[in-house]
Amino acid sequence: MSDTHGIVTIDTGFQRPRFDACYLIVEGGRAAFVDCGTNHSVPAMLAALADRGLPREAVDWLVLTHVHLDHAGGAGLLMQHLPNARLLVHPRGAPHMIDPARLIAGATAVYGEAEMARSYGAIQPVAAERVVAADDGHTLELAGRRLQCIDTPGHARHHLCVWDERSRSWFTGDTFGLSYREFDTEHGAFVIPTTSPVQFEPGPLKASIARLLDFAPEAMYLTHFGRVTGAARLARDLIEQIDAMVAAARATHGRPERHARLAEALTALYLRRARAHGVPLDDARIQALLAVDIELNAQGLAVWLDRN
Template structure:
């Protein structure tokens, strides 16, 4: 587990490196307003020391946290929610209507992830996943406003990556907390052109048309900042959004071509995706070699291929 760090505040928003998997891979956000605080996403149980340290660095205590808002319930975003809520005596948890039941009773989440990763890897990567008391859970439907000491945090339904996904609009920073809806942008790919970005179609609820519609809805507010879980704050949202939509369409074409080839589809699709992202990184002016690009994106290529295959299987 890597050491986790927190960035300096801008508009009262602090990026917290949760330490999940590697540095600068998985972010949670601390929003501070008039001495009160909210976390947006939380990483895993192993992330809790970093989250509490970020609070302390702002001169705040766990009792000063009013909210934990989850963009969705995938474990790299929400796995530590129950354990964190035990440390935050005054906080309530806001979550998409489709995700609330999984926070109150995470048994299905745990069983599904354990079937994929095994018990040993679950313990290593995610720690214990514990329930959140139902009376502390607030269902945040489309348009729900979380009030943080007078600062409105607007929850908007944004399906496409998952059906239980919401994004959070913060008018103060003119920024969106995007979870996985606005893709992945790792800082090692930054170039003089700015951030590099790619979509995440990870299984099992990838819906490309819904995702493109969600991206367009985010762009419609002309945001100054996008706060990504993977990873950190990025600007230049209009360019990045257009690139995401272009890539989603390209990825669908690659998936259909791989499917048409018959046996060996998965290997063809992962190879095509890896070639595609490496070529885009070169065109973007990334300082990374093709081999480095492929190494950094290896897990994402695998997950994107799986998501595309599940989407194709649904017809």
């Protein structure tokens, strides 16, 4: 699907439908991708180009919000199909794109070799001369269309968000949380924060969210999943939940079965907020849709708690 600003939402197919998105921006016959999913997502991305009559040579940029594998795992393979493209990434993420050995080792330690192959495929490196490290405020142009990158830590220290002046929208990666379309109601989108297992930092995340709002955006393009509006309300919801999640984590400190207790607390928080938002799905369906995120948020909070 696309909108009037030449932005195409591509479902990468990761995990389930409408879970993981990347974006194609088209301007004046040139193109850029924002995030790319996994190796298994590459055919869908190339098909999106073909559907719009664009040759692969028309892609100038692959912009990564960060290098977690559901956002960047397919970057090396995709770049092999895009002869003119350069890859833009946060300076902390650039070394991992050039030599993904540490990324592969870390993910394999968590998921195991079989799951790595099933979900992500073999991670490919990107030639160093094709990688551009984007410091805070870095701008690029796509056929005259200005895209600005800002440093947005909180979910990860190697995270950036991309401001598109044409659409007055942000490509937010995971900084602006996740919002699945199954939870939409007459009140609009429903959103929850997403932590990461090793680099969640609540203070910087709240500051990053506030910085996004400073641009008075008309829309946010989330990796999980799609375009949402009403950024001011969603930002308030995110910050309230970040505070509630931190409080829940602190309440479990030193208690037995901490992970299970924290997952239960997060489940109760999200169910309560979903009901307040008017989500009509039953509890079991809500929990099923959020199961992966509840698990990851509990892990991320635990790591943050131990570190602090």
